[in-house]
Amino acid sequence: MSAASPRPAAGRSLPAAAPPGDPSVGAHLGLAAALLLLPAVASGFILVQIGAQSLILGLLALSLMVLAGYGGMISLAQITVAGIAGYTVAILGENSVAVHGFGWPWWLTVPVAITFAALGAALIGWISVRTQGIYTIMITLAIATAMSLFAQQNYTLFNGFEGFAGIPAPTLFGQRLRAPMAFYYLCLGVAALCYVAVLYGARSTFGLGLQATRDNQRRMRALGFDTTAHKVFAWFLAGIIAGLAGVLLVWFQGRISPGTIGVAAAINILVIAVVGGLRHPIGPFLGAVVVVLIQTFATDVVGAARHNTLIGITFLVIVYFSPDGLLGLWSRFQGQFRQNPLRPGDGA
Amino acid sequence: MSSVDGKAPFNARQGLTARQVWAGIGLVLALILVWMVVAQWPAWLNGILISKRTFLTTLLNGLTLAGLYFLVASGFTLIFGLMRNVNLAHGSLYLLGAYVGYEVVSRTGMWLLGVAVACLVLAVVGLILQVLVFRRLEGDDLRQTLVTIGISIVAADMMIAVWGGNTYQITEPDWLSGAVRLPVVTTIRADGTAIFLAYPFFRLFVLFLAVAVGIGLWLMINRTRLGAMIRAGVNDRAMLSASGVNVHVVFAIVFALGAALAGLAGVIGGSALSVSPGEDVRYLLASLVVVIVGGMGSVTGAAIGAVLIGIAEQLGLVYFPTYGGVVTFLILVVALAVRPQGIMGK
Numbered sequence: 001m002s003a004a005s006p007r008p009a010a011g012r013s014l015p016a017a018a019p020p021g022d023p024s025v026g027a028h029l030g031l032a033a034a035l036l037l038l039p040a041v042a043s044g045f046i047l048v049q050i051g052a053q054s055l056i057l058g059l060l061a062l063s064l065m066v067l068a069g070y071g072g073m074i075s076l077a078q079i080t081v082a083g084i085a086g087y088t089v090a091i092l093g094e095n096s097v098a099v100h101g102f103g104w105p106w107w108l109t110v111p112v113a114i115t116f117a118a119l120g121a122a123l124i125g126w127i128s129v130r131t132q133g134i135y136t137i138m139i140t141l142a143i144a145t146a147m148s149l150f151a152q153q154n155y156t157l158f159n160g161f162e163g164f165a166g167i168p169a170p171t172l173f174g175q176r177l178r179a180p181m182a183f184y185y186l187c188l189g190v191a192a193l194c195y196v197a198v199l200y201g202a203r204s205t206f207g208l209g210l211q212a213t214r215d216n217q218r219r220m221r222a223l224g225f226d227t228t229a230h231k232v233f234a235w236f237l238a239g240i241i242a243g244l245a246g247v248l249l250v251w252f253q254g255r256i257s258p259g260t261i262g263v264a265a266a267i268n269i270l271v272i273a274v275v276g277g278l279r280h281p282i283g284p285f286l287g288a289v290v291v292v293l294i295q296t297f298a299t300d301v302v303g304a305a306r307h308n309t310l311i312g313i314t315f316l317v318i319v320y321f322s323p324d325g326l327l328g329l330w331s332r333f334q335g336q337f338r339q340n341p342l343r344p345g346d347g348a
Numbered sequence: 349m350s351s352v353d354g355k356a357p358f359n360a361r362q363g364l365t366a367r368q369v370w371a372g373i374g375l376v377l378a379l380i381l382v383w384m385v386v387a388q389w390p391a392w393l394n395g396i397l398i399s400k401r402t403f404l405t406t407l408l409n410g411l412t413l414a415g416l417y418f419l420v421a422s423g424f425t426l427i428f429g430l431m432r433n434v435n436l437a438h439g440s441l442y443l444l445g446a447y448v449g450y451e452v453v454s455r456t457g458m459w460l461l462g463v464a465v466a467c468l469v470l471a472v473v474g475l476i477l478q479v480l481v482f483r484r485l486e487g488d489d490l491r492q493t494l495v496t497i498g499i500s501i502v503a504a505d506m507m508i509a510v511w512g513g514n515t516y517q518i519t520e521p522d523w524l525s526g527a528v529r530l531p532v533v534t535t536i537r538a539d540g541t542a543i544f545l546a547y548p549f550f551r552l553f554v555l556f557l558a559v560a561v562g563i564g565l566w567l568m569i570n571r572t573r574l575g576a577m578i579r580a581g582v583n584d585r586a587m588l589s590a591s592g593v594n595v596h597v598v599f600a601i602v603f604a605l606g607a608a609l610a611g612l613a614g615v616i617g618g619s620a621l622s623v624s625p626g627e628d629v630r631y632l633l634a635s636l637v638v639v640i641v642g643g644m645g646s647v648t649g650a651a652i653g654a655v656l657i658g659i660a661e662q663l664g665l666v667y668f669p670t671y672g673g674v675v676t677f678l679i680l681v682v683a684l685a686v687r688p689q690g691i692m693g694k
Binding site for chain 1: 509
């Protein structure tokens with residue numbers, strides 16, 4: 001589908017995807033070293049509940065960031081895409097509720113799950129690219145809710161309200177992947193891979209075409225680009241990321257139910273992405289760490305049940321004061337607050 | 349967008365305009381429906397649709413639900429049409445209205461007072477939201493929408509903090525309770541006595557109220573000065589402002605009106621059905637689908653969408669219970685595929 005853009009963006013050499021606050025190579029290396037060495041100092045609880053969970057939610061938010069940041073399409077259906085992968089793993093692999101569970105090995109279920117997720121994402125994208133801006137939010141929210149309701153009502157395929165439980169993570173070379181350190185490194189590896197892929201993809205011909213479509217769809221169409229194909233392909237690629245996250249999520253939780261892919265979860269992903277910032281792929285992971293920390297430790301601050309209020313207020317404050325999330329705050333702090341030349345009209 | 353698709357417009361020289369074709373289809377459907385209501389059903393029809401009583405009750409339930417959906421969605425679509433602001437906290441307004449109505453009715457026992465207080469409180473809440481939040485983020489649709497998500501998260505959590513996770517039911521007033529016998533014969537017994545269809549009076553009242561509100565809104569929008577301002581604002585906000593109208597006042601009034609409608613729907617829904625956490629999401633989804641299908645910003649579209657979704661949901665619940673949620677979704681997809689801007693959208 002990327003063949004739809006035979007002509008390179010000729011003429012000016014664009015400063016491809018270098019938004020304000022772009023972490024330099026040094027920062028990347030430092031971050032990588034810190035993340036790789038984390039298991040040396042952190043306990044298993046921190047590694048899995050904070051580390052792995054942030055990475056998984058960050059991956060989901062990254063798939064949203066790809067669509068929103070580069071494509072201008074805010075999707076609330078990324079959790080639905082992850083859910084497709086998760087349910088596929090539960091149905092084709094093993095589970096303990098004695099519904100389906102074909103017992104396929106992981107190297108078969110995972111590719112199938114991710115393929116389903118990516119195709120599902122492309123389908124959702126194909127439906128929703130007919131609309132723009134806030135309409136896309138509405139339609140993807142409607143799709144996400146409908147899918148969750150469907151999973152809840154359907155017992156033959158999704159096992160209804162209960163969903164699936166007892167889904168084991170595989171064992172690789174005698175090492176249980178769900179063991180804290182192994183799982184942390186697994187999530188870190190997948191996240192790093194996707195992060196680099198997104199950074200690279202944003203500078204590819206396809207990525208530039210997508211960003212140009214975001215900025216001026218009419219002009220791109222006049223230039224002979226198939227803008228719909230660009231957008232749907234972006235959905236497909238984001239679907240792969242969300243699918244990977246979905247597989248990790250179902251291994252992490254060991255269960256999946258309609259609540260996993262419900263509206264609250266869908267909005268949670270959006271909150272993470274927006275809190276972190278949609279300008280750069282590091283944003284979603286930043287947002288995920290903040291939200292996971294709040295979710296884990298808010299109990300000590302505001303009492304057991306009210307952590308949603310704290311998250312909601314954090315979200316409100318950030319949206320209200322810094323549209324670019326924490327990344328925006330950071331770049332403002334750095335005094336580099338300038339407009340991204342690829343996104344006209346943002347500063348207005 | 350549709351002009352670029354390259355589809356030929358429906359050609360008048362072929363003899364029929366699109367409008368005539370749709371009117372014809374509508375007429376045939378209406379005749380079939382009338383026959384279904386009036387006639388004694390043959391056995392094969394009973395075989396397909398269980399029984400005449402079940403079908404008609406389901407249809408009426410669908411219309412009642414449509415009335416409720418319309419009340420919620422009309423405010424949503426008005427706010428959207430005028431301010432281009434997807435108020436994703438609209439479901440929270442509905443739920444807050446229901447809780448306020450419950451508190452008032454359970455303490456005073458006066459149902460109408462509950463309705464009035466809920467509308468008033470919600471109008472004030474809407475006003476506060478408009479002045480404190482939306483006016484400050486004006487022109488930034490996306491951030492407004494995100495802020496409403498934040499508000500709905502906080503509101504849902506605060507409402508759980510206050511009212512807990514219980515399910516409440518607002519007591520309907522005596523003069524609206526009980527069942528009425530409709531002049532529709534469902535079955536004729538062997539001895540010749542006709543069995544008439546009985547239906548809860550309150551639900552008929554909901555339907556009646558929705559129609560009344562719909563007509564009222566239509567009159568307000570099409571026949572009053574304020575309505576003219578709103579229509580002008582939907583078409584071109586900047587031009588309306590330039591011609592000397594204080595747009596902010598119009599915005600505030602519409603927001604208060606939309607929120608009050610959500611509050612009204614909350615009390616009605618809480619009386620006809622129930623009040624519990626999670627209802628906010630349900631009615632938000634309903635409004636979304638209704639408004640997407642009907643066309644954003646159009647009250648008539650909201651009415652059409654509400655009827656479609658309400659009836660489809662109820663029929664789906666009775667005739668294919670496993671796939672009730674999918675019917676709504678299918679309508680959404682078909683509507684998007686055929687008319688992305690919605691049935692009455694521009």
